[in-house]
Amino acid sequence: MNKKGISKNIVLIGMSGSGKTVVGRFLSQKLNMKLKDTDDIIVLNSKKTIPYIFNEYGEKYFRDLESKVIDDLSSKTGLIISTGGGVILNKDNIYLLKKKGILFFLRANIDTLVKNIELSFQTHRPLLDNNRELEDNIRNIYKKREKLYTSGADYIVKVDNKSVEEIGEEIIYILNK
Numbered sequence: 001m002n003k004k005g006i007s008k009n010i011v012l013i014g015m016s017g018s019g020k021t022v023v024g025r026f027l028s029q030k031l032n033m034k035l036k037d038t039d040d041i042i043v044l045n046s047k048k049t050i051p052y053i054f055n056e057y058g059e060k061y062f063r064d065l066e067s068k069v070i071d072d073l074s075s076k077t078g079l080i081i082s083t084g085g086g087v088i089l090n091k092d093n094i095y096l097l098k099k100k101g102i103l104f105f106l107r108a109n110i111d112t113l114v115k116n117i118e119l120s121f122q123t124h125r126p127l128l129d130n131n132r133e134l135e136d137n138i139r140n141i142y143k144k145r146e147k148l149y150t151s152g153a154d155y156i157v158k159v160d161n162k163s164v165e166e167i168g169e170e171i172i173y174i175l176n177k
């Protein structure tokens with residue numbers, strides 16, 4: 001157990017650009033819990049970037065790698081787990097993550113997602129890369145996924161117009177309730 005007494009995993013789910021990685025980092029420092037970012041683990045294990053994996057092997061291959069990482073992480077405890085935006089597409093992932101984790105959906109409106117994604121554009125987001133109609137694309141993806149995020153989540157945290165610290169503190173407040 002860590003110094004704040006949280007023995008479960010704290011799992012962050014949500015769209016690309018909702019702030020999972022930065023909020024994960026904040027929580028990790030504040031709660032003295034290890035941060036595991038599923039995208040980072042995939043890159044580390046495969047020694048390939050995510051766009052490369054998507055382009056060379058396809059999305060299904062990536063999703064299988066992602067599920068293997070989830071399977072591995074979900075048997076552990078006391079972790080902050082920052083997931084890739086598509087983790088909710090496989091209900092087994094959610095089932096596994098819920099076993100030892102509390103799932104927080106970082107809910108952002110489309111404007112917030114666009115703003116954040118533009119900042120990190122071209123780094124590691126093949127589904128959204130090279131797309132002039134970024135906003136439409138995000139809207140379409142979100143429409144397909146929204147129910148999965150909300151039904152998978154134990155808690156929904158609205159992130160629009162909030163700082164990383166405010167979002168992190170809100171999660172800690174929920175955990176302490």
Ligand code: S3P
Nearest residue numbers: 015016039084085086124125126
């Ligand atoms: C994806 C989101 C990405 C990454 C991959 C697929 C998605 O992670 O896993 O590009 O399907 O939404 P982030 O949510 O960290 O951008």
